[in-house]
Amino acid sequence: MLFNSFEFLVFFPTVVGLYFLLPHRFRWVLLLISSYAFYMFWRAAYAIILLVSTVVDYTCGRMMGRYTDSEKYKRKPWLWLSLISNLGILVAFKYFNFFSDTTESLSRWLGIAYAAPAFELLLPMGISFYTFQTMSYSIDVYHGRIKPEKHLGIFALFISFFPQLVAGPIERAGNLLGQLKQRHEFNYQRVTSGLRLMTWGLMKKVVIADRLALMVNQVYNDPTAYEGIPLIIATVFFAFQIYCDFSGYSDMAIGAARVMGFKLMENFRRPYFAASIREFWARWHISLSTWFRDYLYIPLGGSRVVKWRWYYNLFITFVISGFWHGANWTFIVWGALHGIFLIAGEVIKNQSHLLPRSIGLAKLPQLQRFMQVAAIFILVCLAWVFFRANSITDALYICSHMISGLSDSVNAIVHDTDGLRNTWLFLGQTRTSFLIACGVILLLVLVEWLLEHQIRLRVASLPAAVRIAAYGAVVAFIYLFGSFKETEFIYFQF
Amino acid sequence: MRKLLSRIFAVLAVAVAFYVLAVALLFTFGNVNWLPNVKYTLGGTGYTLLRLQEAKKQKDIEVLFIGSSQVYRGFDTRLFEERGISAFNLGTSSQTPADSYYLLRENLQQFNPKVVVMDLFWEILAEEGVEAGVDIISNSEISNNMVEMVWHRKDPMLLNTLLLSGARSTFKPLDPSDQEQFEEYQYVPGGFAESHRRENKLSPESLSSLRPYTFTTAEMQLNYIRKIAELCAEQQVILVFVVAPVTKELKDSVENYDAYTAVITKLAQESNANLIDYNIKPGLKLSSRYDFLDANHLSQSGVIKFNKLLLSDLQRIVPTLSK
Numbered sequence: 001m002l003f004n005s006f007e008f009l010v011f012f013p014t015v016v017g018l019y020f021l022l023p024h025r026f027r028w029v030l031l032l033i034s035s036y037a038f039y040m041f042w043r044a045a046y047a048i049i050l051l052v053s054t055v056v057d058y059t060c061g062r063m064m065g066r067y068t069d070s071e072k073y074k075r076k077p078w079l080w081l082s083l084i085s086n087l088g089i090l091v092a093f094k095y096f097n098f099f100s101d102t103t104e105s106l107s108r109w110l111g112i113a114y115a116a117p118a119f120e121l122l123l124p125m126g127i128s129f130y131t132f133q134t135m136s137y138s139i140d141v142y143h144g145r146i147k148p149e150k151h152l153g154i155f156a157l158f159i160s161f162f163p164q165l166v167a168g169p170i171e172r173a174g175n176l177l178g179q180l181k182q183r184h185e186f187n188y189q190r191v192t193s194g195l196r197l198m199t200w201g202l203m204k205k206v207v208i209a210d211r212l213a214l215m216v217n218q219v220y221n222d223p224t225a226y227e228g229i230p231l232i233i234a235t236v237f238f239a240f241q242i243y244c245d246f247s248g249y250s251d252m253a254i255g256a257a258r259v260m261g262f263k264l265m266e267n268f269r270r271p272y273f274a275a276s277i278r279e280f281w282a283r284w285h286i287s288l289s290t291w292f293r294d295y296l297y298i299p300l301g302g303s304r305v306v307k308w309r310w311y312y313n314l315f316i317t318f319v320i321s322g323f324w325h326g327a328n329w330t331f332i333v334w335g336a337l338h339g340i341f342l343i344a345g346e347v348i349k350n351q352s353h354l355l356p357r358s359i360g361l362a363k364l365p366q367l368q369r370f371m372q373v374a375a376i377f378i379l380v381c382l383a384w385v386f387f388r389a390n391s392i393t394d395a396l397y398i399c400s401h402m403i404s405g406l407s408d409s410v411n412a413i414v415h416d417t418d419g420l421r422n423t424w425l426f427l428g429q430t431r432t433s434f435l436i437a438c439g440v441i442l443l444l445v446l447v448e449w450l451l452e453h454q455i456r457l458r459v460a461s462l463p464a465a466v467r468i469a470a471y472g473a474v475v476a477f478i479y480l481f482g483s484f485k486e487t488e489f490i491y492f493q494f
Numbered sequence: 495m496r497k498l499l500s501r502i503f504a505v506l507a508v509a510v511a512f513y514v515l516a517v518a519l520l521f522t523f524g525n526v527n528w529l530p531n532v533k534y535t536l537g538g539t540g541y542t543l544l545r546l547q548e549a550k551k552q553k554d555i556e557v558l559f560i561g562s563s564q565v566y567r568g569f570d571t572r573l574f575e576e577r578g579i580s581a582f583n584l585g586t587s588s589q590t591p592a593d594s595y596y597l598l599r600e601n602l603q604q605f606n607p608k609v610v611v612m613d614l615f616w617e618i619l620a621e622e623g624v625e626a627g628v629d630i631i632s633n634s635e636i637s638n639n640m641v642e643m644v645w646h647r648k649d650p651m652l653l654n655t656l657l658l659s660g661a662r663s664t665f666k667p668l669d670p671s672d673q674e675q676f677e678e679y680q681y682v683p684g685g686f687a688e689s690h691r692r693e694n695k696l697s698p699e700s701l702s703s704l705r706p707y708t709f710t711t712a713e714m715q716l717n718y719i720r721k722i723a724e725l726c727a728e729q730q731v732i733l734v735f736v737v738a739p740v741t742k743e744l745k746d747s748v749e750n751y752d753a754y755t756a757v758i759t760k761l762a763q764e765s766n767a768n769l770i771d772y773n774i775k776p777g778l779k780l781s782s783r784y785d786f787l788d789a790n791h792l793s794q795s796g797v798i799k800f801n802k803l804l805l806s807d808l809q810r811i812v813p814t815l816s817k
Contacts, residue, residue: 006648020495188498195502211530432528468501472508479513480529484650485622 001041035162065148082138098327126166163256169287184261194258201251206482209245215427227405275372315339537672540587541681543633557581561613571684583685588626591718596643709754723765733767740790741782
């Protein structure tokens with residue numbers, strides 16, 4: 001079920017209504033049934049994988065809980081069982097064909113005749129999210145950071161909690177498990193705050209992301225038909241599309257959980273205002289970046305090692321993070337590029353003040369910050385090309401023709417050569433659609449700028465009539481400007 | 495909880511007020527089509543208004559044509575009338591099987607045809623948009639079938655068009671004078687739109703460099719074709735699927751024409767319908783330069799050649815025609 005679907009419009013109020021009507025002891029049952037129904041609405045059979053993952057990790061957790069910290073070595077086989085089963089599910093459903101194809105290509109290159117097997121399996125929705133959530137539970141139990149959960153139902157709910165099941169935030173047991181047992185009373189302020197966040201998330205998804213998608217797809221699905229300006233516009237649009245798509249989902253997930261009294265972790269903190277790649281990753285998909293930090297980067301040694309090893313740790317963490325996103329070389333290159341950018345940032349960190357000082361920019365800290373933010377945005381966009389492109393060949397074409405085709409494309413647009421103005425400037429849409437897309441991006445940037453500068457819009461302190469009018473206007477705006485094709489969220493495929 | 499529900503109700507009421515205000519202001523003083531989810535195309539391309547107005551007056555015809563622009567620009571009802579076969583062309587721009595279904599529900603009983611000829615152009619089978627629905631609703635009276643169409647498609651754009659269409663006809667009924675006229679082609683009573691241009695506007699170079707097209711299907715459209723077959727069967731109407739001729743270049747640009755043929759052949763078998771693909775069937779010699787206006791629309795010379803063959807095929811399939 002999609003948050004932006006008609007079905008969810010019926011499902012969510014029903015679940016929330018029943019949740020607050022039921023006595024506390026039955027609420028977990030309602031949420032568990034609702035969560036499985038939410039998942040099974042997509043493909044009923046795939047709930048079995050969710051169930052298997054739940055039972056295996058519950059058992060592993062309970063078995064590890066039998067041993068004290070001094071007997072940690074006895075926990076190890078159970079940890080391995082949990083990791084192998086979760087990674088096994090991931091490899092089988094998500095990466096098998098990638099490895100298979102790569103082996104076949106390599107064999108062909110070596111002149112060896114080998115026909116690799118391939119399976120036509122549908123990727124279970126949200127598999128990368130819930131397997132990572134369960135793995136973090138097992139690792140935390142192994143290290144004794146949390147006690148294993150005894151209640152199978154609560155544990156199953158922790159894995160399948162519908163607001164964050166299919167696209168995160170990837171929650172930690174330490175944060176969510178306890179909340180699932182707590183009693184949450186109806187609280188008007190909290191419920192309206194959750195609904196506000198859901199509405200904002202919905203607006204980001206249907207008004208911004210899905211509108212931009214029409215234009216981005218036009219270019220990225222046939223990139224060789226374009227050069228210069230349209231490639232640049234489509235890439236910038238994609239940067240906003242993926243941000244609004246994914247952060248919109250996170251907002252709706254966090255908002256939906258908040259309505260029922262649960263506090264999920266923050267997943268995005270205005271990432272395009274980052275002034276360094278390190279800062280970008282402290283603001284983008286926070287639940288995943290902290291997962292990789294805690295369960296991969298730090299176990300590898302983190303920064304408490306010799307320099308080359310530190311850089312290696314950073315690089316490998318980002319490459320694996322890229323691979324997590326999808327079984328395609330484009331995602332690996334995307335991750336690797338971020339790793340390289342981050343390492344480059346660390347290498348020049350001590351000298352980075354020299355250039356601004358030499359050109360007098362250091363005296364204008366706000367302008368300097370603005371230029372840093374712009375530079376990081378350009379680097380991030382460059383990496384997004386690989387993330388969005390259908391193949392490495394397409395990505396290389398786009399990167400190379402963004403600049404090389406710039407003057408030709410400007411000429412084509414100015415002089416309307418071959419009638420290309422509309423197709424190249426408005427990316428196949430009408431002038432009105434293009435201007436609306438630009439307008440909603442500006443609106444987003446304005447709102448985020450206000451939030452970034454902690455200029456809080458004190459909506460809650462306004463008179464009720466003004467608030468109602470404002471919310472009504474937003475709902476009407478979503479209805480009039482949103483795209484309601486029930487397009488899936490990009491991150492569902494991961 | 496009561497306070498929350500009353501506030502939500504108030505917000506929704508205000509949202510409706512804003513919606514009405516925005517649409518009414520733009521409808522009166524600007525262009526309502528500036529709103530991406532609001533489209534109203536009264537008297538727009540394809541002469542849908544004139545066609546649907548004329549359709550209301552038609553009764554007991556023998557052949558009914560349905561489909562997209564290839565139908566209303568490719569099936570000349572006058573050529574059938576000359577042979578004593580009454581026919582009506584109910585084609586509209588980009589009409590998909592989903593749109594055809596509701597148009598048939600609206601008109602089939604009244605037309606009471608012996609045969610329905612439905613074009614299955616490959617691009618239409620992949621269509622998921624609602625542009626054709628907007629065109630139909632903008633140019634027709636509100637009816638249960640139109641409401642049902644909106645309900646089943648669940649697209650806000652269609653709902654907006656329905657509301658606008660309803661509001662407009664409350665103040666001013668539909669009038670044929672609202673139809674915009676197009677230089678390129680003129681409406682002919684019976685539903686056909688005739689062009690007087692004699693040569694393809696696309697150069698041979700443009701035609702030979704058409705982008706490759708990979709045929710795909712939208713499951714929804716296939717389901718509507720099945721529903722159309724059921725509807726025809728209920729009313730004992732013979733259903734004939736055709737693929738109207740397109741330029742050889744356009745046909746060759748379809749990379750998987752075999753897959754397309756397989757899909758429509760299966761559909762025809764399931765629907766107990768005849769299928770004639772005029773891009774494959776021998777005996778129709780068309781020149782891309784003189785018998786077409788672009789990649790897929792026939793010129794009048796092409797229409798005459800094609801309709802002659804179609805007519806004899808229909809008479810073979812339905813021997814009772816014109817008797």
